[in-house]
Amino acid sequence: NKVTVSVIKADVGGLCGHTLAPDELLETCEGVLEEAVDEIILDYYVTRCGDDIDLIMTHRLGCDNEKVHGLAWKAFEEATKVAKELKLYGAGQDLLSDSFSGNVRGMGPGCAEMEFVERKSEPIVVFCCDKTDPTAFNYPLFKMFADPFNTAGLVFDPSMISGFRFEVHDVVGHKKVFLETPEEMYMLLALIGDYEKYAIKRIYRRKDNEIAAVVSTEKLNYIAGEYVGKDDPVAIVRAQSGFPAVGEVLEPFANPHFVPGWMRGSHWGPLMPVGEEDATPTRFDGPARIIALGFQICDGMLIGPNDLFADKGFDKAREKALEMADIIRRMGPFQPHRLPATMMEYTTVPKVLEALKDRFVPLEGLELIEEGGVKREDRRDVE
Ligand code: 13P
Ligand code: 13P
Ligand code: MG
Ligand code: MG
Ligand code: MG
Structure with missing residues (x-):
């Protein structure tokens, strides 16, 4: 008997600015989901990370189900009404359409879903x-899933030793490619190290093609050639017995890495792992936060959560993230704090260029360099 875990998220308003989805919005969503228990869903848990609301739901209807997506849409619509009444900031921000048309994909909310046969014991981690x-x-x-220095199970668990298959999306070209580790690890890195273009969407265990992880990648997309902004993401990872142990799933966050986002979705900054209570980004609207909720699925019900990053074991990671934040903040509007132009969510640079267009004049002396100067290739030959 298969169970589906659907995590659908949206930002429908902040208190204040882009900092927090207040309790009123979460309670409104809970009210909508509660009414659908037994009708559409089996169980649910509603949480928030900053100004984003995350609906964690279990059901038997499979991925991309219209009823489940419609339910999430309804919850966000009701919450938007409350956000508008309270004049919260960016009320309805992620509901890009006025009406629901069968699937939240492309309509603003982000979505990570996986369907699987429930194991004898089924631990999962939901990241928001x-x-x-x-x-x-x-x-x-x-x-x-690919670094044996992080995940001991890749070396010691016979179910993992044959590796994993990564589904990588080219979000600019609207294409996907599957790469298998360990053999194709370097090619995988060649792609996913480039945040402008490539995002991991799903990971499968090679031994039996079991789904292991899924990420929401909805809005990280170009619609009609135009970058439409970032989608504060969610992900689901299955753990233990043939998958990384819970502690191996969490370990990468012990040494914070830099991610795109932060103020105006236009800066690099550290990703800070926090407990639910501390998912309240305010400094320069950040730094970016991630929470990790551990559940055991039991006959389709969500047992938990265990608020995994609340653990003191991540205190040092938080300290390090704050140090990284101080260091990169010093750069202000200069790169590498500022994102490259193609990745900025808000930018006035095109307007600045428009205003200055008549004031740009040709560089003098360039002809000399082009005619008489040593060309790059030649110089390399000389060296
Ligand atoms: P316990 O001995 O606490 O059950 O832990 C086993 C384990 O595999 C931890 O990763
Ligand atoms: P959100 O994507 O969380 O709404 O933040 C946008 C922003 O501009 C933060 O400064
Ligand atoms: Mg917002
Ligand atoms: Mg947000
Ligand atoms: Mg955002």
């Missing part, structure tokens, strides 16, 4: 982020 985008998972998922 704010102030970053889906590529924030490229680095930690690589470590979890």
Whole structure:
């Protein structure tokens, strides 16, 4: 008997600015989901990371089910009504359409779903982020599923020794490719180290093609050639017996990495692992946060959560993230704090260029360099 875990998220308003989805919004979502228990879903848990609301649901209807997606959409619509009444900031921010048309994909909310046969014991970890985008998972998922220095199970668990298959999306070209580790590890890194273009969408265990991980990548997309912004992402990872142990799933976050996002979705900054209570980004609207909720699935019900990053074992990671934040903040509007132009969510640079267009004049003396100067290739030959 298969169970589906669906994590659907949206930002429908912040208190204040982009900092927090208040309790009123979470309670509204809970009210909508509660009514659907036994009708559509088996169980649910509603949480938040910053200004993003995360609906964690279990059911028997499979991925991309219209009823489940419609339910999430309804919860976000009801919460948007409350957000508008309270004049919260960015009320309805992630509901890009006025009406629901069968699937939340492409309509604003982010979505990570997986269907599987429940094991004798089924531990899962649900990650929810704010102030970053889906590529924030490229680095930690690589470590979890392909780095034996992170995941001892890759070496010691016979079910993992044959490795994992990574489904990588080219979010610019709207294409996907499957790469298998360990053999194709370097080619995988060649792609996923590039956050402008490639995001890990799913990971499968090669031994039996079991689904191991899935990430929401919805809005990290170009619609009609235009970058439409970041999607504060969510992910689901299965753990133990043939998958990385819970501690191996969490270990990549013990040494914080830099992710795109933060202020105005336009800066590099550290991803700070925190407990639910501390998923409240405010400094320069950040730094970006990630929470990790551990559940045991029991006959389709969600037992838990265990608020995994609340553990003191991650105190030092938080300290390090804050040090990294101080260091990179010093750069202000200069790279490498500022994202490259193609990755910025908000930018006035095109307007600045427009305003200055008549004031740009040709560089003098360039002809001399072009005619008489030593060309790059020639110089290399000389060396
Ligand atoms: P316990 O001995 O606490 O059950 O832990 C076993 C284990 O595999 C930890 O990763
Ligand atoms: P969100 O993506 O969390 O709404 O943040 C946007 C922003 O501009 C933060 O400064
Ligand atoms: Mg917001
Ligand atoms: Mg957000
Ligand atoms: Mg965002």
